[in-house]
Amino acid sequence: MNEKMKLVGQKIKQFFKFVYTEMIKFPAYILIHPLKGFDEFKRYKRAKLSVAIAFAVIMIIVNILSFQYNGFLVNDNDVQDLNTFTQLAYVVGIIAVVTVANWSVTTLFDGKGNMKEIFMMVCYCTYPLIWATSIGMILSNVLAEDEMALYTLVIALGAFLTFYMFFFGIISIHEYGLLQCVLTILATVIAVMIVIFACLLFFDLFQRMYGFVYTIYREITLRDLL
Amino acid sequence: MKKKIRFYIIVLLALVCFTTPHVSAATGYTYNHKSEVIYSAEGFTVNEMPYNYKKLGIEASDFSSPSDLFVFNGEDETLIYALDSKSNYMFVFDENLNLILKTNKFIYDADTLRYTNDDDVNGVQAEKEEEPEEPTPGETTPEEQAPGETQKDEDTIKKGELYLNSPLSIHRGINPNADKEKGELSDLIYICDNGNEQIVVIDPNSFDEEKGTFHVYQVISAPEEQLENKKFSPSEVLSDTAGRIYVICDNVGEGIMQFGKDGQFNAYVGVNYVTLSAWDIFWRNFASQAQREKMTTYHNTSFTDMVYTNFMIYATSYAITDPKSGGITNDNIMIKKINPSGKDVLRRNGYSAPKGDAKYIKTNDGQGTTNPSTFDGITVNDYGVYTVVDSKRGRLFTYDNEGNLLYISGEKGDVYTDNIQNPVAVQYLGETILVLDKYYKTIIKFEPTEIAKIINKAVKEEYNGRSIREIPTYNKNTKTWWIGSYNTKITDPNKDVTEANGHWIIGNEDTGIETEELAAADYWEQVIALNANYEYAYVGIGKKYNELGDYKEAMKYFKLGADRVYYGKAFKQYRDALIKKYFSAVVITIVVVIVGVEVLIHIRRKKLGIVKEEETGIGDE
Missing domain, CATH: 2.120.10.30 (TolB, C-terminal domain)
Structure with missing residues (x-):
């Protein structure tokens, strides 16, 4: 019994150690030493898919929390409008679209990264954003209106660092030079737009199809009533 | 047969449940803070x-x-x-x-x-x-x-x-x-x-x-x-x-x-x-x-x-x-x-x-x-x-x-x-x-409804600068409750003061405070009693609590009225009061905790150090 307890305790300790090293220490290391960090990320396979997915999940949760608990001064959301599915789709959608777009561009541009690595890189890039959103959530409940510049600063810093990580991530993962990286990012943006356009087109077509079928269905049912 | 009856009853109940009340065309509407139409x-x-x-x-x-x-x-x-x-x-x-x-x-x-x-x-x-x-x-x-x-x-x-x-x-x-x-x-x-x-x-x-x-x-x-x-x-x-x-x-x-x-x-x-x-x-x-x-x-x-x-x-x-x-x-x-x-x-x-x-x-x-x-x-x-x-x-x-x-x-x-x-x-x-x-x-003659009459009164009082009623002061010498301000030149409070000096006596010892004219916040409260969806009225009530110094209550009402400017002001007052109240306590606690931990570490180290010294001492010997 005692030994079992010890074992469980050890497991818990191990888990927290894993969380600390992999989810806090390593991404922070990447932020401070982006080239070295992403080198370890790719070459020494420090990155883990589980951690990447965990980051995406945390991002979703933080987004939902900030929707509801951001201070009233910066938050004009109505809790009644909160839709967890939308928040989920928002985060997952952006990650998926960026991953696919970047992969499709870099395969053309001779990138060395594969889809899994790109996905993990994008997920790791949410690290600063998660911190910024969480800290912003606390700050917005403490700061007065004329001090809200601090809140804006934190959020902007988070967004900037996310982009910074993404930039170096692309350089390291695809083994690019600076110019090539910039070009790839521009191409990725265009690819994202194309993907979104295709999605919209698809949805529109689908809606029309649905509308057509529904109209026929209604027409028939109404006729039956007569 | 029984099953059928039960089925009909359920259908009937469902029909009753899903009936939406018919809204007549004469029902008014307004816009809320998000410019959404509400009744x-x-x-x-x-x-x-x-x-x-x-x-x-x-x-x-x-x-x-x-x-x-x-x-x-x-x-x-x-x-x-x-x-x-x-x-x-x-x-x-x-x-x-x-x-x-x-x-x-x-x-x-x-x-x-x-x-x-x-x-x-x-x-x-x-x-x-x-x-x-x-x-x-x-x-x-x-x-x-x-x-x-x-x-x-x-x-x-x-x-x-x-x-x-x-x-x-x-x-x-x-x-x-x-x-x-x-x-x-x-x-x-x-x-x-x-x-x-x-x-x-x-x-x-x-x-x-x-x-x-x-x-x-x-x-x-x-x-x-x-x-x-x-x-x-x-x-x-x-x-x-x-x-x-x-x-x-x-x-x-x-x-x-x-x-x-x-x-x-x-x-x-x-x-x-x-x-x-x-x-x-x-x-x-x-x-x-x-x-x-x-x-x-x-x-x-x-x-x-x-x-x-x-x-x-x-x-x-x-x-x-x-x-x-x-x-x-x-x-x-x-x-x-x-x-x-x-x-x-x-x-x-x-x-x-x-x-x-x-x-x-x-x-x-x-x-x-x-x-x-x-x-x-x-x-x-x-x-x-x-x-x-x-x-x-x-x-x-x-x-x-x-x-x-x-x-x-x-x-x-x-x-x-x-x-x-x-x-x-x-x-x-x-x-x-x-x-x-x-x-x-x-020529169509439109007359204000009950709620509009109260809203008009509230707006009128706000326009005249009377958002809340004044808090009466008790004068011990004359044994009266009064509002307004004493003319600074009148040093003797027993002297008969008139309205011209900005001083109104609104009650004495026997009668207590006699009713004063209602101010805007009082009318806004009446409006809320009639229509709880009237968002702007909450701002008026919030102003009352803000002036009385109950910032937490004021924040609540400003939030209901979706007024971020006034909410920010009340929030700042509320937060600063909290900081003032708890600052010393929190700082003292932190200092005590830090000092305590330091002392504990020191004591432990000393104990360990003694042991080490003993050990090293033994080794030396």
Whole structure:
């Protein structure tokens, strides 16, 4: 019994150690030493898919929390409008679209990264954003209106660092030079737009199809009533 | 069988459960802080049949195309003036809409006219040829003659009667600064004589019992230089307390025309200044002269109505549209409050700018009931509350001085008595509102509902600066409760103090505090009791708690009222109080904890160190 307890305790300790090293220490290391960090990320396979997915999940949760608990001064959301599915789709959608777009561009541009690595890189890039959103959530409940510049600063810093990580991530993962990286990012943006356009087109077509079928269905049912 | 019955019961229950209550058309609505439509009580209702010609006591043919209504609040009488653009009659009613007199002609005497070039006057007929049935303005008028040209004597009639020709607007204004020594009058009636292309000014105190009409005081003719051969068709007129005359012309897009009291054109006021965006300026740098000319940056303002109160002109116009596509570009400046120097100073502090319906379908053709409200009338009461009438959807929108939407009433249609079809004028008569409907040819009397009466009281108190009741102070010497402030010069509190010193005694030892007049916050609480969805009232209640120092409660109410500015102020006070209260405690705790931990580590290290020393000591030995 005692030994079992010890074992469980050890497991818990191990888990927290894993969380600390992999989810806090390593991404922070990447932020401070982006080239070295992403080198370890790719070459020494420090990155883990589980951690990447965990980051995406945390991002979703933080987004939902900030929707509801951001201070009233910066938050004009109505809790009644909160839709967890939308928040989920928002985060997952952006990650998926960026991953696919970047992969499709870099395969053309001779990138060395594969889809899994790109996905993990994008997920790791949410690290600063998660911190910024969480800290912003606390700050917005403490700061007065004329001090809200601090809140804006934190959020902007988070967004900037996310982009910074993404930039170096692309350089390291695809083994690019600076110019090539910039070009790839521009191409990725265009690819994202194309993907979104295709999605919209698809949805529109689908809606029309649905509308057509529904109209026929209604027409028939109404006729039956007569 | 049993199963079937059970099934029917369930179906029946389901039907009952899913029945939605039918909402009648008379139910009012309002906009919440997100500009979403929510149900709300109407502000004005009609409690009696609209006043048609029969009820007003006039001939049907005389009231076939009513064009304007004006309520004059004099010192000892309230008069209602009405015009009809077909029969050309001017009607005067008392405050209960009983007819006092009607006339369609005015006594004209060129010798007594002031500031008028009698050559330019139209619509005058000599006294001999009296044909009141068919006024023929064109015959005797020198219409298309430049002012400089010489004129034949027989064309100008020096004495006679001036017949109105499709008058569109009437205004009676008082100018306390009139130069009485020069024979100027301080009290005048202005009529837009649209068909005769002039503004007729008459003296309201010159009633001629014999002829049953008034004397013409002045005639303002077309400002030829400004119009550049365009027709002068005034549709609205008013005068300010300096005697200046403001005219809205249908075909003049520059703004409201301002005339001096001598009838000379001064300036345009209420002009929409063109603002270029950074993008426009960027493109303008590359455009050639010809291209620049093609770029239409001229924003047309066509004003529709105006009213003068407290040195300010409140004017309504249509939304600004893009001349190329016809799309709406700016709907926030449809209502303007023009100060004496011609600038728009309307407060737009509400949830959305005062623009009638805040949500509408945008189209480029503007047909039907799409696009923003089209205001055809505005009226202001004496504490800054103004009501505009939307002829597109037949609604009355009432705003307070700060631009908060108070209530919406009326509806287009032909079923209910509060339906408005084609409003041409709207006027406050005390707390009630008179709407002149050209389609029904009636004057509709809108009376405030219970909730609107309370809202009005609350707004009035806020306008006067009494958002909360004062907290009474007890005077031990006189044993009275008092509010206000002692005059600083009175050092002896036993001395009899009067109201003049800003000191009101509102109760003594025996009676306790006697009821004081309710303030705005008290009325807002009553409003909430009647309609908990009335968001703006929460702000009023929040202000009360804010002033009493209960910032937490104030924050709660400001949040309900979605007022971030006041919420921020209350929040800061609340947070600073918390910091003040707990700062020392928190700091002391932190210091104690840190010191304690340090001490503990020190003790432990010392213990370990002793052990180590012993160990090392043993090793050394």
